[in-house]
Amino acid sequence: MAPHPSTWLQPRPEGLFCLPGGFFIDPTRAVERAVITHGHADHARPGHAHVLATAETLAIMRVRMPEGKAGAQQQNVAPGETIRVNEVAIRLVPAGHVLGSCQIILEYQGSRAVISGDYKRQPDPTCAPFEPIKCDVFVTEATFGLPIFHHPDASLEIARLLASVSLFAHRAHLIGAYGLGKTQRLIALLRQAGYDAPIFLHGALVKLCALYEEFGVALGDLRPATVADKAALRGAIVLAPPSAISDRWARRLDDPVIAAASGWMMVRQRAKASGVELPLVISDHADWQAILHSIAETEAPEIWVTHGAEAALIHQLDLLGLRGRALRLIGYGDDGEAP
Amino acid sequence: MRAFATLLERLLYTTGRNAKLLLLADYFARRPDPERGFALAAMAGALDFPGAKPAILRALVATRVDPVLFELSYDFVGDLAETIALIWPAPVQGAPPDLAAIVSALRTTPKSEVPALIGTWLDDSDVATRIALIKLITGGLRVGASLRLAKLALAQQFSVDIDAIEEIWHGLTPPYQPLFDWLERRAPRPEPGATPMFRPPMLAHPLELSDQARLNWAEYRAEWKWDGIRVQLAATPSGRRLYSRGADDISASFPEIIAAMDFHAVLDGELLVIRDGVVAPFADLQQRLNRKTIAARHRAAYPVAVRLYDMLFEGAEDVRAFAFDERRARLERWYHATKPALMDLSPQISFRTEADLVALRDTARRDGIEGLMLKAGASPYVGGRPKGLWWKWKRDPLSLDCVLMYAQRGHGKRSSFYSDYTFGVWTADRRLVPVGKAYSGYTDAELSFLDRWIRAHTVASYGPVREVEPGIVFEIGFDAAQRSSRHKSGIALRFPRILRLRPDKPAAEADTLEAALALLG
Missing domain, CATH: 1.10.3260.10 (DNA ligase, ATP-dependent, N-terminal domain)
Known part of the structure; x- marks a missing residue:
């Protein structure tokens, strides 16, 4: 009989640890061997000795981390390819979260666990879609694990943004968006919707956009907002990290419409508290229904929840007759990058 | 819709x-x-x-x-x-x-x-x-716009004076058809008539040090600032009402006051629980608030009275345009002639110099008094918060340096921020015990810093409550410390608020329970 995943996959302070493989998945502190789902800072930390991830994730880590910190030894794996470490087979399968994001499929003595990392089910022109994999244990996040979260179709939110851009044609629209994933997705969605004017970028967003383009994601005419004059930015779309939209940086814009693109924008008071006038509910995470739908597709009898609103999700699993387990891993989703 | x-x-x-x-x-x-x-x-x-x-x-x-x-x-x-x-x-x-x-x-x-x-x-x-x-x-409409703002919008849109709306407001009922008919010039202004209407009360500015330096003290009259609730007593031949400062009709909670309003006037004063001439702590008055009906034993246990300090109408005569000194003289004459039950006059405090009042204010630490009021003798009674006519001069709060222990998300605007804080002081054996909670006194930037800090330094979660490492020191201001059997520390702080964050102070150097107990009033 195949061993239950809890005998060979264990939560530790550093993160989830695969005993027979001797590696951590998305460890939150520097370790000997790490397998990494995607490049967001709470999942991809600096200083590991050996890192296994997709070529895109490794490239993202190199762009974001100081020289030599993105893993002393980097090993890239193509999605679908199987790597063996001791008796464990490791396979990476797209998670649909950001460029290069993958679920990690582990098989050991006939028992299979899927660590999904962060994922979403809405189509995203900048990354490969999530693929459900049948397994014995499905490890999921629950960032938006409450039934109040239902992310509308992103194209509807883009349409609202474009309506506002034409309504306030003399004002810049300053959109707070995370630098990795959200920024590029917003740009790609705007291009899909036929918006081909130049899009202006905060300096912190430039490198990752260039990296996306290197990997074949076309983003159109991008220009630095930092050197553009006030007049050129009137009526334009400007992207900046969320922390910059209500900061001194925004003063270079003349009376901008402050917008933000995040799943949290669903909650009005939260949107308001961040000083946002035009909240755009665009998320790179699965909403409540998408989490439940994904769980059903994996046909896993047991679900482990890494972080987020785990109490609600575990209660719902109970109602569905599935085993739920909160791993209570500390350190994910708290650095402001998760949405 | x-x-x-x-x-x-x-x-x-x-x-x-x-x-x-x-x-x-x-x-x-x-x-x-x-x-x-x-x-x-x-x-x-x-x-x-x-x-x-x-x-x-x-x-x-x-x-x-x-x-x-x-x-x-x-x-x-x-x-x-x-x-x-x-x-x-x-x-x-x-x-x-x-x-x-x-x-x-x-x-x-x-x-x-x-x-x-x-x-x-x-x-x-x-x-x-x-x-x-x-x-x-x-009825829980919090729309980010007050009723006052809505009235101001009406006043601007239809080019009328906001006070003209305020004066008739309490005589109107939804959907206010006569109001809109008047605003759109289809009908004359509705008459306030003889109904006991609420009049916008005159409010005071807090006296800051910079104001204090500029004040011409001889032009001001001093009174105690009572720690009760501000009320307006409106009695006309057609009815009697007791209004709170916010225009809520609280008549039903205080039937004995309504019964005592056997006169025709509109008066301004402080509602207090007074036993044998002594003002009881605010907590006693709280026992009487927000009740629709009042049991007789409750009335007996928490006897209320009104301490009068101003007059808006004497009979049908509007006296608000008169100077404060003139209104005070009228109020005193009227009071001695009418001798209303359950009411007395808030005494005026005689003083010669600023120094006299500074000394009085510093010693004014007893139940029922929050500090001093300064009112310009020449000031008319102006609704709202006119600058420079009335000042409130609260005594300085007591303070303790406390350590943040638990945090919880707030409600409304702060619903996703850890904005409600439980803080404590050190016991003799170096454990933290909670002494109170505070929800205010920080800037938006500090709130966002605290929110991030709390998320990163959580050591345990109890449902919505996060326990954090001892690492943040608040200087907590409060009006008084009281014994409490509900708190493990045995002490409860009244009106605690965060005076400031003390990033300079290590948690280990925050105050002790012994220091807190020494402040018991």
Whole structure:
């Protein structure tokens, strides 16, 4: 009989640890061997000795981390390819979260666990879609694990943004968006919707956009907002990290419409508290229904929840007759990058 | 209903006062009667639907959503209406009735049928409309715009003086048709008449050190600042009312005061619990507030009285334009002639120099007194908060340096921030014991720093409460320390608030329980 995943996959302070493989998945502190789902800072930390991830994730880590910190030894794996470490087979399968994001499929003595990392089910022109994999244990996040979260179709939110851009044609629209994933997705969605004017970028967003383009994601005419004059930015779309939209940086814009693109924008008071006038509910995470739908597709009898609103999700699993387990891993989703 | 929901949504996301005024003015100018009147009533909190209380909505949502999931969601969102609106499962179907039809349906539908009715409206609404609908029917409308702002928008839109609206406001009822008829010049201004109307009270500015230096002390009269609630007593031949400062009619809670108002005048004063001539702590007065009916033993246990300090009307005569000294003289003459029961005069404090008052204020640490009031002898009675006429000069708070122990998310605007803090002091054996909670006294930037710090330094979670490492020191200000059997520390702080963050102070050097106990009043 195949061993239950809890005998060979264990939560530790550093993160989830695969005993027979001797590696951590998305460890939150520097370790000997790490397998990494995607490049967001709470999942991809600096200083590991050996890192296994997709070529895109490794490239993202190199762009974001100081020289030599993105893993002393980097090993890239193509999605679908199987790597063996001791008796464990490791396979990476797209998670649909950001460029290069993958679920990690582990098989050991006939028992299979899927660590999904962060994922979403809405189509995203900048990354490969999530693929459900049948397994014995499905490890999921629950960032938006409450039934109040239902992310509308992103194209509807883009349409609202474009309506506002034409309504306030003399004002810049300053959109707070995370630098990795959200920024590029917003740009790609705007291009899909036929918006081909130049899009202006905060300096912190430039490198990752260039990296996306290197990997074949076309983003159109991008220009630095930092050197553009006030007049050129009137009526334009400007992207900046969320922390910059209500900061001194925004003063270079003349009376901008402050917008933000995040799943949290669903909650009005939260949107308001961040000083946002035009909240755009665009998320790179699965909403409540998408989490439940994904769980059903994996046909896993047991679900482990890494972080987020785990109490609600575990209660719902109970109602569905599935085993739920909160791993209570500390350190994910708290650095402001998760949405 | 959609137009009203859109107004609320835009008000929520609009930050500038002028932009909000424009939105409101635009709404009042465009929407038909009686819809705009009901919208105004909703902002005034003047609509009451006995069949539609929050408990009914909770019960209604429980028929559609798992209760545990609802509670967890409510804890996250922090706002009942928004939680219900977001979690409501039905897809949008049709369109709900308009605002006026909803008000009329709620008034005429039998109580037992109201939940089902609300359910169908929610089924037919999008999220924004659901929120507006729920806020409307439960009366919990916090729209990011006060009633005063709505009145100001009306005044601007229809070119009338805001005070002209305030004067007649309490004689009007929803949907305020005579008000709109007057504003649009179809009818004369409704007469305030002889009804016991609420008049906007005159409010004081806090006296800062910079003001203190500029004050010409000889022009001011001093009184104690009583620690009760500010009330307006309005008695005319056609009725008697007791109003709170915020224009709430609180007559029903204080029937003995109403009974004692056997005169014809409008008076300004402080409602206090007074036993044998001694003012009781504010906590005693709290026992009498927010009660619709009052048992006789409650009245006996917490006997109230009014300490009078100003007069707005003597008989039918409006005396507000007279100088304060003149009004005070009239008030004294009237008081000695009328001798009303359960009322006395707030004494004036004689002083020669600023130094006399500084000394008095510093020693004024006893029940019932919060500090001093300074009123310009020449000041007319002006509603609102006119600059420089009345000053409140509170005694300095006591303070302790306390360590943040637990944090919880706030409600409303702060619903996703860890904004409610429990703090403690060190015991002799170096354990932290909680001494109080504070929700205010930090800037937005500090709140956002604290929120991030708390998330990164959580050592344990108990449901919505996070326990954090001892690492943040607050200087906590409070008005008094009282013994408490409810707190492990044995002490409770009155009106605790964060005076400032002390990033310079290591947690280990915060105050001790011994130091806190030494401040017991």
